[in-house]
Amino acid sequence: MRTVRRRLLGSAAIAVVVGCTHTVTPKITPSKIAAVQPPIHSRAILVITPSFEAYTSQSSQGFHHYNYQLGQSASGALQDLVTNSFDHGTVQHVTDAEVIQWLAAPPDTTAADLLLVPYFETGGTKQGLFKVSSDVRLRLDVRPYRGKGTYSWAAEGHTGRVMSSRKGLTGSALEQALTGLSDSLAAHRAQLEGGSSN
Numbered sequence: 587m588r589t590v591r592r593r594l595l596g597s598a599a600i601a602v603v604v605g606c607t608h609t610v611t612p613k614i615t616p617s618k619i620a621a622v623q624p625p626i627h628s629r630a631i632l633v634i635t636p637s638f639e640a641y642t643s644q645s646s647q648g649f650h651h652y653n654y655q656l657g658q659s660a661s662g663a664l665q666d667l668v669t670n671s672f673d674h675g676t677v678q679h680v681t682d683a684e685v686i687q688w689l690a691a692p693p694d695t696t697a698a699d700l701l702l703v704p705y706f707e708t709g710g711t712k713q714g715l716f717k718v719s720s721d722v723r724l725r726l727d728v729r730p731y732r733g734k735g736t737y738s739w740a741a742e743g744h745t746g747r748v749m750s751s752r753k754g755l756t757g758s759a760l761e762q763a764l765t766g767l768s769d770s771l772a773a774h775r776a777q778l779e780g781g782s783s784n
Contacts, residue, residue, distance in 0.1 A: 605649035612659040612756035619663055619764045621670035622772045627779045628699040629674040634661055635682045638704055645711040654756050656709045656722065663764055664704055671771055672700075693731035700778060701729040704767075707740060711756060719746035720759040726767050733780060741766025 641657030669675040676698075680688060685703060707723040721744050728737040743762030745755050771778065 605646075605651055607651045607653065608752075610652050610654045610752045610756065612654060612656060612760050613751075613753040614659050614663045614757045614760055614764075616663065616666055618761045619667055620768060621667055622672075622768060622775070625670070626672050626771065626775055628672055629697075630668055630672040630676075630700040630702055630778075631698045632665060632668040632675065632677045632702045632704070633685055633688055634665070634677060634679050634704070635685050637682050638706065639679075641706045641709065643709045643711060645713060647713045652711065652752060654709070654711060654720075654752070656706065656756065656760065659757065660704075660706075660722075660724065660760055660764065663760070664767075667764060667768055668702060671768065689727075689729060693729075695731045699731055701731065703727045703729075711752070714746075717746050717748045718750065718752070718755055719744065720756045722756075722759045722763045724763045724767060726770070728778070730777070730780070737774065737777065739767065739770035739774075741770065 637657075639657045639661045641660075643654045643656060645652050645654070665677050668677070678688075688701060689703065703726070705725045705727070707725050709722045711718065711720045721742070723740060723742045725738060725740045728739070730736070741763045743759035743764075743766070745758040745762070747755055
């Protein structure tokens with residue numbers, strides 16, 4: 587009996603020292619991220635890489651450690667945004683090495699008018715004395731297949747709350763950043779439609 591107690595106490599002590607690790611999947615509400623309307627008259631391919639989809643950030647509070655799966659949540663919402671913001675939007679999942687080839691290869695205008703590649707520039711959550719805050723910065727690189735030049739737009743999201751679920755907190759920051767990218771697409775409609783085959 588004493589041996590069992592010692593083992594249980596030892597396990598409890600290790601748990602306290604190591605702490606608890608929590609996985610947080612940010613909660614995004616699709617209706618809060620408006621697609622570009624009317625849709626942009628172009629065919630777009632959104633390229634998603636493993637590094638984007640697997641992007642995580644970490645934070646700690648006492649013995650608690652949090653892993654925020656920002657990429658997983660952003661990937662799904664961004665795919666919905668692109669497919670609903672263009673006349674024809676498709677998604678390609680490629681490796682990080684392949685995306686460089688996609689950007690450097692001769693444009694295939696039979697397949698698309700635009701290539702869209704998203705990146706995380708920053709993403710993190712901080713625990714303050716009275717509130718928790720979450721910050722996200724996304725970048726979208728756009729390569730038109732017709733015409734010259736490329737475009738790159740960044741958008742930020744920030745949410746700070748005294749009391750909030752961590753899913754809702756990080757989801758709100760992502761929603762703001764994705765809404766910013768949607769606004770950029772709408773503001774540059776002329777460039778995105780220029781030279782399209784429609």
